[in-house]
Structure formats: C-alpha cells, structure tokens
Amino acid sequence: MDNNFKLTIEYDGTNYHGWQRQVNERTIQKEIEKAIEKMTREKIILTASGRTDAGVHAIGQVANFKSNTRIGAQDLQNGLNSILPNDIVIHKCEAVDQNFHARYDAKSKRYRYTIINRARPNAIGRQYVWWIKSPLNIEAMREAILLILGEHDFKAFEGAGSPRSHTVRHIHQATLEPDGTGKLRIEIEANGFLRFMVRNIVGTLAMVGAGKLAADDIALILNSKDRKYAGATCPAQGLCLMQVHY
C-alpha cells in the first residue's frame, strides 16, 4: 500500500455499539471503513488508538489506514465528512509515514468524564453526562484522585473478564474541576488504560464523594489488586476520549 492516512475523529457515541466492528451492530469503525471504501473502492482496515465502548464519545480519537488511493488527504477528509452521518466528524486527515500505527505508537491518552450533580437531571446534553442526585463531597474526591497519580498496578480497576498480563499503568495527570456550567469534569491522562479503567475509577470516586469510602481508601483498593473493592463501573455516556499523544 502506498499511503498511510492518519485520521483525527470526533464522534457522538450515543447511537453506536462502540468503536469496534461487529457483525450485526452499528459501530464507529464500520461506519468510517464503509465511507473510506466508498471513496477509495478498496477494502481497508481502520486501526484506532484503542476501542471505545458502546455509548462512549470521542473528540480526538485517532485511527490510521493504508491505501493505494490517489485521492489526496484533504479531498479524502472532505469526502468522508460529506458521506459520514453527522454524529461522526473527521477533524484531520494526514498522509503519514508508512510505519505510523495508531495503537502501537500512542504514548498517552486523555479521557474526560463529566458528572452533573444536582437535584434533577438535565434534558439538554443528557447524552454526555452522568447525573448524580445526592450532593457530592468534591474536596474528598479531589483528595482521592491524587492517589491514582503515578505508576500503579490498576488491576483493581480493570473490567471483570478482561485480564491482561500487564496491568501497570502510569497516570500523568488526574484532575477534578467544575466546568463552569454546573458540571464536574474529571480528566485523566495515562500511558494506557485497562478496560473500563476510567469508568471504574470514576465510580469509585463517586463513592468517595457520597461518603461511602474515605479518600485514602483509594490507596488500599489499588494495593488490593482486587476488582471487588473498587466502585461500580459508571455509565458510558459521561466518558469522552479527548486526545491521543504520539
């Protein structure tokens, strides 16, 4: 294949069964592959920095594919945006080095999780937040989130049924801030994530916020390396893949 194209992609995951191609389900990967194949008339394989689960969104997902097409990167981008449904937008399309691999070359990723904490849910934008009714202790959650910074074995925060040999990850940044519109924004950047890791961390932070766990219980949970001590996996729709660094 002559060309290697790198795409930077935003999507609203509400109406998809996640990133990964599945036979009978509508997925982001399938939708974009279909659009590329329509333009290039080739069978291609789109490789993402990582899959996102059903209902999860992305503002800066990155994927690449190889192709012999003579269509240039700019025309590809314009064409794809006109073919794709409006809940998927290609923000960049670049011709990159043959060796570039969206998954293997990713150095770190940043996820955002958004919580709305008030008596009643929102109607507008409800697809992008997790509504928590009872008041959260933000200070305790802030204290707790600091404990995940650095290199740890995140086995206790890994989704059940997806064991990997290597569960140590390095969290470079972890913040919890009001977003200025009444919502709470949790951002986590790491060199990699285990399955459900962000949603399990946020589910655990929510328990700290609700007073069901103490802030420093996070350290005990990490050390336990046992999924049963961490909080429940929180809902997919609050999660968004913000950026992938190479």
Added chain:
Amino acid sequence: MDNNFKLTIEYDGTNYHGWQRQVNERTIQKEIEKAIEKMTREKIILTASGRTDAGVHAIGQVANFKSNTRIGAQDLQNGLNSILPNDIVIHKCEAVDQNFHARYDAKSKRYRYTIINRARPNAIGRQYVWWIKSPLNIEAMREAILLILGEHDFKAFEGAGSPRSHTVRHIHQATLEPDGTGKLRIEIEANGFLRFMVRNIVGTLAMVGAGKLAADDIALILNSKDRKYAGATCPAQGLCLMQVHY
C-alpha cells in the same frame, strides 16, 4: 378548579414538533399534559409562556395548569419527572395564585442562540448549535446587535404568514459573546417576541458577520418593516428559551 400549578421546564426539542399540541405529532405540550392527566386523572390544559417551534429547546420554559388534584406540588413534580421521557425535565412545580397565567403575565423572556463558527461541524452537541463554516466578523455582528436594542417595530423580522396587529417589541438586552468553549452565544431579552423573530435576527446578524450586510444595515431593515430585507430564518436547533420573567 382548586389549584393553579406553575411548572418550570427544560426540554431538548430535537425529537419534538415544537411545544404546541398537534393531532398526529409528538409535541412537548402533549407529552406533559399526558403525564399530568395520568397523575391527576383529570383532563387538563397546559398553558405555556409561548410556543416554541419544532427543534427549539428550552431551559426555563414556564407553563401553568389548573387542577382539582389533592397531590401536592412536590409530589407532582417528582411523579411527572418519573413519567416523562428524559428529554423533558420539570425543574420546579409551584402552587400559585389562581390568577397566574403563564402567557399573559410574562413580562419578558430571554432566548439564547448558539453558533459554532469553524471549518468543521461538531459531532457532540450538534443538536444545540448552528454550524457556520466561513469565518464570521464578530466585531461587525456586535456592532449590529446593538441596533436592535430598545423599542422598535420588528415587522421586518417577523415570520412570513403570521401578521399581528402589533409588531412593536422592546429589547432590553442583546449580547453576543464567545461561550468559552469555541462557540458564539447570542442572548436576547425582550418584553415579547414575534414568530421567528430571534431566528430572523440571528440570520441577519450572520449576514453581517459574513460581510453580506453592513452592521448599520440593521437600522435600515428595521425601518423598512419589510421581511424581504432581513436575512433568512436560521436553523431551529441553535435556539433555546432560557428564562421567562413575571
């Protein structure tokens, strides 16, 4: 009827044919009336501060209805929120004076219109903005919006086919600001609005931003009292009824 209940309502208008009850269409009014009737077992009529058009949203729509129910305001609110689909949320339910009328008593209303102005649209939250691709001249739009402040005959900005005897309205506030997330937020507060008035004003401001009209053409358009000089009605989905003052 013993009670008069005032509701403050948020809704995502994406999947509705506007506020007003229509025989074969899904509308906000019909949805809420159905929920109230389910709770009170009475036939009721819900009166809003004004109708919103298909696809328009609200954060602070106000409506009232009379009822003989013995259910208290708080229980009504909780019950309605559990019955209603999650794109409609009742933020307040208050027992008010028998004379309160959501439409006649409204002193002013505030609308927000949101534009996203960049090379590519957004996927996340696309239901709540108008995407304009070509760069807008924000300064010219700001100059223009000042010219609608105060009392004017807004006949030129009234939707075709909806003539009213009285087309003079008083605009108390009109601002155009970046919203801090890359979007442009236009807010207009007036003692009343003609049909499509906000969307026709925003459509005209967009022409100013695009350099197709000069900022002070707004004054000429107002004076013309002729719809054909104003810009096209801009899309519904960028519009949101923020607040009704009584």
